[in-house]
Structure formats: structure tokens, C-alpha cells
Amino acid sequence: MSSSPPLIELRNVSKVFVNRSLRQRSVVYALREVSLTIARGEVLALVGESGSGKSTTAQLLARLTHPSGGEIWFDGRAINRQAGARELRQYRRRVQMIFQDPFSSLNAVHTVGYHVGRPLAIHRLVPPGRALAAQVETLLETVGLHPGREFVSKFPHQLSGGQRQRVGIARALAPNPDVLIADEPTSMLDVSLRLDVMNLLLDLRTTRKVSMLYITHDLSGANYMADRIAVMYRGTIMEEAPADVLMKDPVHPYTRLLLDASTADFGNGPSVAGPLGALDPSSPGCPFYPRCPSRMPVCSETRPVSAWIADEAEHRVSCHRYHDAESPKTGRDAQPKV
Ligand SMILES: Nc1ncnc2c1ncn2[C@@H]1O[C@H](COP(=O)(O)OP(=O)(O)O)[C@@H](O)[C@H]1O
Numbered sequence: 298m299s300s301s302p303p304l305i306e307l308r309n310v311s312k313v314f315v316n317r318s319l320r321q322r323s324v325v326y327a328l329r330e331v332s333l334t335i336a337r338g339e340v341l342a343l344v345g346e347s348g349s350g351k352s353t354t355a356q357l358l359a360r361l362t363h364p365s366g367g368e369i370w371f372d373g374r375a376i377n378r379q380a381g382a383r384e385l386r387q388y389r390r391r392v393q394m395i396f397q398d399p400f401s402s403l404n405a406v407h408t409v410g411y412h413v414g415r416p417l418a419i420h421r422l423v424p425p426g427r428a429l430a431a432q433v434e435t436l437l438e439t440v441g442l443h444p445g446r447e448f449v450s451k452f453p454h455q456l457s458g459g460q461r462q463r464v465g466i467a468r469a470l471a472p473n474p475d476v477l478i479a480d481e482p483t484s485m486l487d488v489s490l491r492l493d494v495m496n497l498l499l500d501l502r503t504t505r506k507v508s509m510l511y512i513t514h515d516l517s518g519a520n521y522m523a524d525r526i527a528v529m530y531r532g533t534i535m536e537e538a539p540a541d542v543l544m545k546d547p548v549h550p551y552t553r554l555l556l557d558a559s560t561a562d563f564g565n566g567p568s569v570a571g572p573l574g575a576l577d578p579s580s581p582g583c584p585f586y587p588r589c590p591s592r593m594p595v596c597s598e599t600r601p602v603s604a605w606i607a608d609e610a611e612h613r614v615s616c617h618r619y620h621d622a623e624s625p626k627t628g629r630d631a632q633p634k635v
Pocket residue numbers: 314315316325326327345346347348349350351352353354573574575
């Protein structure tokens with residue numbers, strides 16, 4: 298929760314994937330009642346290890362998939378599942394995605410100029426011809442590809458990984474979005490290039506005043522990038538706070554574990570463990586219970602609610618150590634909020 302009105306808001310959003318094959322049906326609870334906000338011009342980092350539901354959150358925000366429960370609000374309006382083509386196009390202009398893999402996110406048969414110019418043409422932002430070509434060159438230079446004119450006719454295979462990711466960023470910037478969703482944008486790059494891309498995104502945040510959901514498995518990278526950090530584990534937000542508060546005074550045992558695993562060599566922090574297996578939906582307790590060093594009997598029996606920490610603005614945690622679901626003792630307003 299931020300002091301300014303949110304541009305994006307997830308309200309108790311859940312996502313269940315049901316996979317049916319001939320022989321069996323499997324159900325994955327990818328997100329469970331996730332609530333998040335991003336204010337105008339704000340960067341929120343979403344941190345968690347592989348399989349925790351980060352990309353699902355990104356895809357829901359990009360409207361590539363729909364929530365199974367809860368609501369997503371954008372700029373004061375609930376996103377309607379039955380949106381018309383025009384509304385969807387407008388939304389996609391305003392909320393743009395930067396993908397994790399710069400190698401597969403560009404089409405090998407198209408030039409850099411095509412990739413960056415296409416959103417301008419689709420959204421009819423610039424008339425075709427010389428104006429569009431000039432705008433493409435400007436965008437390429439904005440993301441550090443100088444001189445832009447020399448990159449326009451190149452194909453993806455002629456670029457380095459870092460240059461490709463810059464093209465991906467230029468493409469996302471092209472329709473002048475309000476929000477960038479960056480899903481682990483540096484994780485497939487050489488360590489030496491990661492900081493450059495992070496700094497580019499921070500520059501854009503300042504010059505373009507975009508909001509950003511910055512997804513990473515690395516807490517120190519999240520701290521470098523974001524105003525606030527939300528820590529996700531198995532589809533649940535475990536803790537959320539302003540970045541400096543979370544780094545200095547983490548409350549949840551999982552956040553502490555992540556912090557211990559995060560190295561000074563940021564941008565290159567390890568994930569805590571391998572990919573998470575699917576969560577047993579019948580398990581009533583805290584999703585972190587099996588790995589928690591501070592677990593109590595209640596943790597296996599009841600799911601903790603997310604509640605505000607007393608006297609700390611914008612810091613919430615989902616942990617029985619700090620809150621009792623039945624009688625919240627420490628909540629800022631003594632009411633658990635999700
Ligand atoms: N299309 C899908 N069908 C079935 N399960 C999925 C699908 N997409 C993601 N999942 C599952 O949802 C969980 C969260 O995945 P994801 O959002 O990709 O996590 P992260 O990005 O944090 O690694 C994982 O258990 C993953 O296997």
C-alpha cells in the first residue's frame with residue numbers, strides 16, 4: 298500500500314491452473330489471494346524463488362491470462378474479463394512487458410526496426426514513413442543503442458544478449474506506456490551486463506515517469522531497483538515493505554532466509570533453492586511451514602493472514618509469529634488486511 302492512489306491494484310487475486318491429460322488431471326494453485334498495489338511512477342519489486350508465482354502475476358497484469366478469483370484494477374477501473382478488442386488494445390498500450398529471455402522474445406526473421414516500429418504502427422502513434430523511422434531511431438538511442446540508425450536493419454542474431462534485451466526494452470517503451478512489467482529482465486544476461494540494464498530501467502523510470510513491476514529472485518537487486526519490495530512464496534505474499542525497511546528489518550523467516558542467501562555481488566544473487574513443487578492445496582497451514590526455522594504448532598494448522606505491523610508504515614507480514622489470525626494484537630488498526 299502506498300500513500301498515493303494506486304495505478305494498479307490486485308485485490309485478493311488467485312490463479313489456479315488445471316491441466317488435463319488423458320490419464321490425469323492436475324491442479325496448481327499458482328497464486329492465492331494476492332493483494333498488491335503500484336502507484337504512478339513507483340517501482341515495486343516482486344521477489345521469490347523459482348515457481349513462486351512471479352511470472353503468473355506478470356501475465357495476469359499483462360492480461361495474457363485471467364484470474365481465477367479476485368480483481369485487478371487499473372487506473373480506477375476494474376479489468377473486465379470480457380473486454381472488447383479496443384479496450385484490450387488500449388490497455389496493452391499502457392501496460393507493457395519486458396520478457397526474461399531476450400533470445401526468444403525477438404523474432405529471428407524480423408529486423409530491430411520492425412520490432413520497435415510495430416507497436417508504433419499498431420497503436421497508430423506515428424504515421425508510417427519517415428516519422429516512424431525517426432521515432433524508432435530515437436527509441437533505440439534512448440535504450441543506449443547508438444547510433445540508432447545502424448541498429449535498425451540488424452537481425453536479432455547479429456546482436457549480443459544485452460543489445461537484444463535493450464531492443465526488447467525499446468519495443469516496450471515504444472507505445473509510451475504507464476507501466477512496465479519486467480519479468481527477471483537480467484537473469485539471462487552475463488553478470489557484467491546486468492547492472493547496465495538495471496541502470497537503464499532506473500533511468501527510464503526517472504525520465505519517462507513509468508511505474509514498474511520489477512520481478513527478480515534476488516533481494517539485493519530488488520533493493521537496488523525498487524521503492525517497495527513484496528516477497529512471494531508459493532503464490533502468497535509473505536512480507537511487503539519499503540525496500541530499505543525490508544532490507545534492514547525483515548520480519549518474516551522466509552525474507553530472512555532470502556536475505557542470508559543474497560550475496561553482496563548483487564544482480565547475481567542465488568535463488569534459495571531449486572524450483573518449488575506444487576503446493577498441496579489441502580494443506581491448511583502456512584505454505585512456508587515445512588522449511589520454516591521458527592515454526593510453531595499453529596503454523597501447520599492455520600494459514601496466517603497478512604496484517605500490518607504496528608507503528609511501521611506500509612510494512613505487512615503474513616506470519617503467526619507476528620499475528621494471531623483470530624485476535625490480531627499487533628495490526629496497525631487491529632484488523633488483518635490482505
Ligand atoms: N500454464 C501453466 N499451467 C500449469 N501450471 C503452471 C502454468 N504456469 C505456471 N504454472 C505453475 O504455477 C506455479 C508458479 O509459476 P510461475 O508463475 O512461472 O513462477 P515463477 O515465475 O515465480 O518462477 C508453478 O508451480 C508453475 O509450475
